[in-house]
Amino acid sequence: MNILTGELFLHHDFLRLTREHPIEIGNRCSKRYNNFVITLIDTGILLIEPESAGSIDIVISSGVHGNETAPIEICNLLVKEILDGKLQVNNRILFIIGNPPAMNSGERFEEENLNRLFCGKHIGKSHREAKRAALLEKAVTDFFDSRHDSLERCHFDLHTAIRASKYEKFAIYPYQDGRALKNKYLNFFKDSDINTILLAHQPADTFSYFSSHQFKANAFTVELGKVRPFGENDMPSFAGILTSLRLLIKDEIDFDDSVNNDDFNLFQVVDEVIRYSENNFSLNIDVKQANFSTFPVAFQLTTDDDKGYQMKSDSDAIVFPNAKVPVGHRVALIVSKTSI
Ligand SMILES: [Zn+2]
Incomplete structure (x- = not known):
């Protein structure tokens, strides 16, 4: 067993491991565990594959902005519950902590906003965040491409906002390149206590648009409240999204396809x-x-x-x-x- 997977299994703490090894390590290491295989692809990139994969392949990313700690704690909690044996994994999942060095310094980014570097915008740039965007694109590409029979692909890129919001939690539905919106994901957010949805109007350089555009994934940027330091997040306020993500991980989500506009604050850019x-x-x-x-x-x-x-x-x-x-x-x- 590699020392890094060893540390992960000792502490069940993805955040601690990423914090202590923030720079890319370049070699992946795997371990079989109960009914799944866990693979640390690189720092902050963790793949969990159950023995028989379910209907949905799921990317859950956090910390694309290093100081947005609540999403990182949400990812860390889900990984811990899986390793503790408290959360049954029935779908393939890629967990991501996006920008570990910026996370360690409590900054949104070091050189350039990572969430403006996707969809190839990193090409021709040599700073660390550009390299990280390329690595994250590759990890997501390998993840989705390695299985062609998945019925559904999802990517939830979790954020918190710099400022307060009239609607505390909201999701951004990326530009769909002509594809129809999927009502069932609007209901997914409603069931997660997120009933404000912002419909994007054009392609973007964001992580969620990358997955949506390249893989037709049901990808969303999810804003969960205001930025706070580690340890100061109001974790009970994330109960809704945590419950929904757990149901997805267990492959027990029951999607409702009919939407009532009165249930939502829908905004168009x-x-x-x-x-x-x-x-x-x-x-x-x-x-x-x-x-x-x-x-x-x-x-x-x-x-x-x-x-x-x-x-x-x-x-x-x-x-x-x-x-x-x-x-x-x-x-x-x-x-x-x-x-x-
Ligand atoms: Zn953000």
């Missing part, structure tokens, strides 16, 4: 605010302004070289406002209510 200048730019809202806040028509959201962005409707809301982005990058999304 209608605009993107881009930063155009280094020195003439400002984002004219309070740093504490919550996601999904609305503003009066003509409110000057940003000042910038292109005259900035004025709100076009008093029902439009802003999501992910972030002034600390490089020129050419997104400052905020503008969303409006929709239905399906």
Whole structure:
């Protein structure tokens, strides 16, 4: 047994192992355990394969932004429950802690936002996060490609947000490249106490869009609340998503296909605010302004070289406002209510 799988089996602690070995180790190591094989593919990338794989192949990723600790603790808890024998594994699962060095330093990222480096955006870049994006793409590709008879592919990329949100938990449904939305996943989120869904309007460089676009996976970016340090997360508030993920892992999920719009806050992205200048730019809202806040028509959201962005409707809301982005990058999304 490799020393790393040895440590994992000694402590049943994926987070501790990743924290102590944050840099890529480059060699995979496997161990048979009860009714599954566990493989540490590289640091922060853990594959669990039951003897007979069920109907759904599942990727659960966390820590793509290093300081978003709650999703990492959720992954760690699920791995621990599996290794402790408390959670029966009947589907193949790939658990990921996305950016271990940034996690160790409590930073969102070191050189570049990892969640803007997928779908090949890492190509031609040599910094550590670009290499990590390539490695994560390969791990997900190998995972989905190694089995062609799976009925369903899922990827839940778990995050917490920099700022407060009018709707604390929400999921982003990536642009579907023309495919229809799947109602049953909207119900999956409703059953997970996440009834706010944001429908993306175009391709993105995110981890969830990568899995959706490349593998037609049912992939989502899931925002679970506000960023907090390790140990300060309100774990009971994640009971809903934990219950749903456990049911998926056990292959016992009972998907309901009919959707009632009244059960959801559905939003569609209608605009993107881009930063155009280094020195003439400002984002004219309070740093504490919550996601999904609305503003009066003509409110000057940003000042910038292109005259900035004025709100076009008093029902439009802003999501992910972030002034600390490089020129050419997104400052905020503008969303409006929709239905399906
Ligand atoms: Zn994030």
